[in-house]
Amino acid sequence: MTVEIRQSDLIESVADALQYISYFHPMDYIHALGEAYEAEQSPAAKDAIAQILTNSRMCAEGHRPICQDTGIVNVFVKWGMDCRLDDTSKSLQEVIDEGVRRAYLHPDNKLRASVLTDPAFTRRNTKDNTPCVLHVEMVAGSKVTVDVAAKGGGSENKSKFKMMNPSDNIVDWVLEMLPQMGAGWCPPGMLGIGIGGTAEHCVLLAKQALMEPIDMGPLKARGPQNDIEAMRIEIFDKVNALGIGAQGLGGLSTILDVKIMDAPCHAAGKPVAMIPNCAATRHAHFTLDGSGPAFLEAPKLDEWPKVDWKPDAAAKRVDLDTLTAADVQGWKQGDRLLLNGKMLTGRDAAHKRIADMLAKGEELPVSFKGRMIYYVGPVDPVGEEVVGPAGPTTATRMDKFMDMMLEQGLLGCVGKAERGPAATQAIAKHKSAYLMAVGGAAYLVARAIKGSKVVGFEDLGMEAIYEFEVHDFPVTVAVDSEGNNVHQLAPTYWQKRIKDEGLLANA
Numbered sequence: 001m002t003v004e005i006r007q008s009d010l011i012e013s014v015a016d017a018l019q020y021i022s023y024f025h026p027m028d029y030i031h032a033l034g035e036a037y038e039a040e041q042s043p044a045a046k047d048a049i050a051q052i053l054t055n056s057r058m059c060a061e062g063h064r065p066i067c068q069d070t071g072i073v074n075v076f077v078k079w080g081m082d083c084r085l086d087d088t089s090k091s092l093q094e095v096i097d098e099g100v101r102r103a104y105l106h107p108d109n110k111l112r113a114s115v116l117t118d119p120a121f122t123r124r125n126t127k128d129n130t131p132c133v134l135h136v137e138m139v140a141g142s143k144v145t146v147d148v149a150a151k152g153g154g155s156e157n158k159s160k161f162k163m164m165n166p167s168d169n170i171v172d173w174v175l176e177m178l179p180q181m182g183a184g185w186c187p188p189g190m191l192g193i194g195i196g197g198t199a200e201h202c203v204l205l206a207k208q209a210l211m212e213p214i215d216m217g218p219l220k221a222r223g224p225q226n227d228i229e230a231m232r233i234e235i236f237d238k239v240n241a242l243g244i245g246a247q248g249l250g251g252l253s254t255i256l257d258v259k260i261m262d263a264p265c266h267a268a269g270k271p272v273a274m275i276p277n278c279a280a281t282r283h284a285h286f287t288l289d290g291s292g293p294a295f296l297e298a299p300k301l302d303e304w305p306k307v308d309w310k311p312d313a314a315a316k317r318v319d320l321d322t323l324t325a326a327d328v329q330g331w332k333q334g335d336r337l338l339l340n341g342k343m344l345t346g347r348d349a350a351h352k353r354i355a356d357m358l359a360k361g362e363e364l365p366v367s368f369k370g371r372m373i374y375y376v377g378p379v380d381p382v383g384e385e386v387v388g389p390a391g392p393t394t395a396t397r398m399d400k401f402m403d404m405m406l407e408q409g410l411l412g413c414v415g416k417a418e419r420g421p422a423a424t425q426a427i428a429k430h431k432s433a434y435l436m437a438v439g440g441a442a443y444l445v446a447r448a449i450k451g452s453k454v455v456g457f458e459d460l461g462m463e464a465i466y467e468f469e470v471h472d473f474p475v476t477v478a479v480d481s482e483g484n485n486v487h488q489l490a491p492t493y494w495q496k497r498i499k500d501e502g503l504l505a506n507a
């Protein structure tokens with residue numbers, strides 16, 4: 001018997017699921033992160049996890065996005081072959097994109113449009129986050145099951161893939177890749193690993209693996225029952241022993257779980273892909289059977305761990321409006337600061353345009369002399385907000401512009417994740433500093449932003465240059481004016497402690 005699925009039910013269910021995951025973390029992630037918080041011994045990593053947990057609960061209460069990067073939408077549909085859409089005037093891609101559009105333009109909780117068309121050239125924002133990336137499988141039965149995810153760009157950027165030789169060791173490859181991935185994927189999170197199939201299939205398996213629930217705790221408690229489970233545990237233990245830690249600040253918890261999916265492959269090879277999922281892990285699952293739209297039950301707020309992050313009382317207050325080069329040189333790596341006053345913003349597109357304008361001898365819309373820049377692309381405000389969630393974007397992508405910006409008289413910058421050798425050298429050469437805020441704590445961080453106006457490149461939307469007025473905006477000195485770099489020093493220190501003191505023996 002044919003089951004009719006209403007187009008309107010599918011659209012509504014996709015839109016609701018995307019709204020839901022924008023502000024509700026999956027509870028398996030929150031429970032695992034709560035356990036990681038309890039076990040963490042690195043003060044900097046513990047503080048970062050506290051910010052992520054506090055942010056998560058605030059978002060669940062306030063129905064605003066967990067992260068300013070509200071993701072690119074990934075949809076996996078398993079379409080029961082007894083089902084048909086009531087209205088076939090649109091393709092399935094168009095129908096699901098309508099759900100995406102409604103979710104991202106929702107007036108009470110507008111999400112950030114991050115999807116650009118013409119990626120190699122003009123890179124124009126589609127303004128409603130469409131199109132989604134859709135995968136459809138025709139299956140037996142009379143139901144349509146849908147997995148919806150909103151994948152952050154920072155973690156997607158760290159995806160890895162290799163066509164291995166059959167005898168190559170997968171665990172060795174993972175351990176080689178992890179340090180190269182740095183902290184731009186906002187650990188602690190999950191690793192999805194796809195093994196086998198063909199080149200494109202193993203990447204898809206890695207992505208699908210991330211939809212599975214976190215269960216490393218129970219798995220370790222009962223012990224592995226097959227080779228895949230044994231490999232998951234081995235990777236989990238060995239990756240955490242690297243000491244990378246939350247936000248790359250060094251610590252005991254880099255990943256909360258490893259998920260592996262496999263498929264048969266050709267005798268000549270062993271394709272392997274790995275995709276990390278960030279602190280803003282977002283996915284929901286629903287089924288349509290013709291009886292109406294899906295309903296996702298809200299989690300209970302008392303399930304969140306009782307963690308209420310507050311700025312460190314020992315943090316130094318900094319007045320950005322009177323900041324001097326000498327003040328910046330007084331900061332040491334690891335110092336906690338609370339920024340007050342005005343700072344400019346700018347991320348990928350603005351930096352590229354600044355470089356092009358300088359190359360042509362054109363005047364910039366704003367002077368960077370004596371200013372700080374925050375690498376961010378905020379969510380638009382709703383209601384009384386001055387700005388929506390506005391956490392840091394990956395600073396590493398701005399490395400190639402660092403010297404150019406410092407030549408403009410910039411005093412320093414704020415972002416997340418590590419800086420590479422060239423940027424670190426540029427920072428030391430100019431006696432500047434790089435400060436990091438916590439990625440994945442965007443709504444919490446936005447509370448410290450009291451004013452916001454666009455001061456340049458308005459056409460770039462969320463990538464425009466804003467001027468923010470901040471009050472007690474929490475950051476850590478990640479590269480100081482001597483070129484001391486937290487993201488190099490801290491993981492090395494924690495890796496050694498984990499090994500020497502057996503800190504993960506009971507993890």
Ligand SMILES: O=C(O)C[C@H](O)C(=O)O
Pocket residue numbers: 068069152153154155184376377392393394439
């Ligand atoms: O786009 C952003 O705001 C952040 C991005 O997801 C990143 O992690 O670098």
